[in-house]
Amino acid sequence: MNVLIIQTAFIGDVVLSTPLIEKVRDAYPEGRITYVTTPVGASILRNNPNLEEIIEYDKRGEHKGIRGLMALGKRLKYKNFDLVICPHRYLRSSLLAWLTGCNRRLGYDNAAGKFLFTEKIHYDKDKHEVEKLLSFVKGNESKRYEIKLYPGRKERESIEKIWRDRNIEGKKVVTIAPGSKWFTKKWPVEYFNDLIERLGKRDDIVMVFIGGNDELFLNIKETKNTVNLIGETNLLEVAEIARRSDIVLTNDSSPIHIASAWPETHIVAIFGATVKELGFFPWSLNSQVIENKGLPCRPCGLHGGKKCPKGHFKCMLDLKPEMVMEKIEKKLNEIKR
Template identity: 70%
Template sequence: MKILIIHTAFIGDIVLSTPLIKKLKEKYPDSSITYVTTPVGSSILRNNPNLSEIIEYDKRGEHKGLKGLFLLGKRLKYKNFDMIITPHRYLRSSLLTWLTGAPVRVGYDNSSGKLFFNKKVHYDKSKHEVEKLLSFVEDKNDKYYGIELFPGKAEKIRVDEIWSENHLENKKIVAIAPGSKWFTKQWPLEYFNNLIDDLSKRKDTAIILIGGREELLLNIKETDKTINLIGKTSLLEVAEVTRRSHVVLTNDSSPIHIASAWKNTHIIAIFGATVKELGFYPWSKNSQIIENNGLPCRPCGLHGGKKCPKGHFKCMLDLKPAMVLEKIEEKLNQITI
C-alpha cells in the first residue's frame, strides 16, 4: 500500500504529525509512506524510519502559483498512491490531494476545498492537535503515541562539539527559546533578560539560547553562563539540544513540540494570548504551563497577533520573571548531576 501525507503548515504542526506517521506504519506495516511538506518541514522529518520518501513543496520557489501546484500534482499522480491523508486544511493542499488521482482521499470535514476529499474526518476542536491527527487512522486503540524526532550522526556530533567547547558535561542545562512569530505569544524580552540574569547566578547551571534566523535581531541578554545558538543550528540540532537539556523554557511556539519528543526534558511553556484548550499545549507529560487564568479576554486568537487588542497585554505582563524563575529552580533543584 502506498500512502501519502500532505501537510505544509508551520514547523510545530509538522512535528505534531509524527505520532500519525507511527500509527499509520503500525496499522499498515507493509506500506510505504511518503510525506509532502515545506522545505523547512522536511528538515525536521529527516531520518524518520517510518517514512519512505519526503517530497518538498516549495510554495515560494519551484512550486509557486497554480502552475507549480499542478506540476507537483502531476509528479505525485505518477506515483499511483492508494491513499492520501491531508491534515492541512487550506485550499491548495486540498486541490493537490485531488490532483494525485488517488482512490482514497481523506481530509478534515472543515477544510477549505473539502469537496476534493471522498472521505472526511471530523475536526474535533476539543481535542489536542495530536489526537485530531491520530483520528485519521480508524481503530479502537487508546495507545499513547509520542512525538518522534530523529537527530542523526551529524547533528549529534555538532552538539557534542557545543557541549565540549562550553564544558557543559557537568552542568544543569536550561534551554530558552525567547522567540515567536506573533508578538502576543512572546513573553517580554526584558522579562527573559531578567530571568537570564538570575539564572546566571547559579554555579551549577548553563543557559542555551535557541531559535531560528528570524530571531537573530532579538535583544536577548548574554552572560558568561549563556551559549547563544539562535540562528546557528538546524532544526534537528535544536532537537538534539533540547534532548540533552534538563529544562526547556519557551513561548507557545514550535520548541514546545520539538522538546515534547523527549520524556526526560521538562518543558515550561508560557501562554499569553493563546490557551491550552486550543489544542497546542505540550504533548509531553513532563511539562507545565504558566498562564494568567484570570483574564476573560483570553484567548484573543488561534495564533495570537501583532498587538494586544485590549491594549494592556496583561496575559504576558502579569507573568513576572520571579514566578517563572521559581518554577525553573524548583525543577533544577530536583536534579543531581
C-alpha cells in the first residue's frame, strides 16, 4: 500500500496528525507512507520512523502559485499512490490531492475542495482534532493513539549542553511559551512578567522561555533563574525542551501540541478567544486549561484575531496572574526532587 498524507496547515496541525501517521502504519504495516507538508512542518516530522518520505510544499518559494502547484502535483503523480489522505480543508491541498491522479482520495465533507475527493469523511466538530484525524482510517478503535515527536541526536545534545551550562539539572523546570500568531490568543505580557517575578522568588526552579523570532519583540522579564531561548531553537529542540520540563505554560498555540508528546510533562494552557470545544485543547491527559468560561462572546473565531471584537478583551484580562500562579505552584509542590 502506497499512502500519501497531505497537511500543509500550521505547525500545531502537523503535530496533531502524528497519531494518524501511526494509525496508518498499523493499518498497513508493510506499506509506504509519504507526507507532504510545508518546510516548517517537515522540520517537526523529521526522524518519524513511520514515514518513508517527507516532501516539502514550499508555497512561498519553489511551489508558489498555480504553476508551482502543478509541478508538485506532477511529481506526486509519478509515485502512483494507492490512497491519498488530505485533512487540510483548503482548496489548494484538495487540488494537490486530485493532481496525484490517485483513484482513492479522502478528505473532509466540509473542505473547500470536497468535490475533488472520492470519499468524504464527516468532520465531527464535537470531537478533538486528533479524533477527527483518526477517523480517516479504520483500525483498532479502542487504542489511544498518542502524539509522538522524535528529537534526534543533534537536538538532544544541543539541549543537554544548555542544561549543563546553565545548571538546570536537578531543578524543577517551568517552560514558558508567551507567543501566538494571533493577538487574542496571547495572555498579556505584563501578566507573564508578573508571574515570572513571583516564580523568580523560588530557588528550586528554572524558567525556560521558548518561542520564534516574532516573540523576540516581547518585553519578557528575566530573573536570576530564567533561561531565555526565544529565537534560538528549532522545533525539535523545543520538543526536547518540553520533554525535559516539569510544566509547560503556554497560550493556545503549537507548544500545547508539542508538549502533548510527553506524558510526564504537565501542560497549563491559557485559552482566551478560543475554547476547548473547538477541538484543539491539549491531547495529553496530563494537562489543564485555564479559561474565562462566563463570557458569552467566546469563541470569537476559530483562530483568534488581531483585536478583541468587543473591545474589552475580558477573555484574557480577567485571567489574573495569581490565578495561574496558584495552578503552577500546586503542581510544583507535588514534584519531588
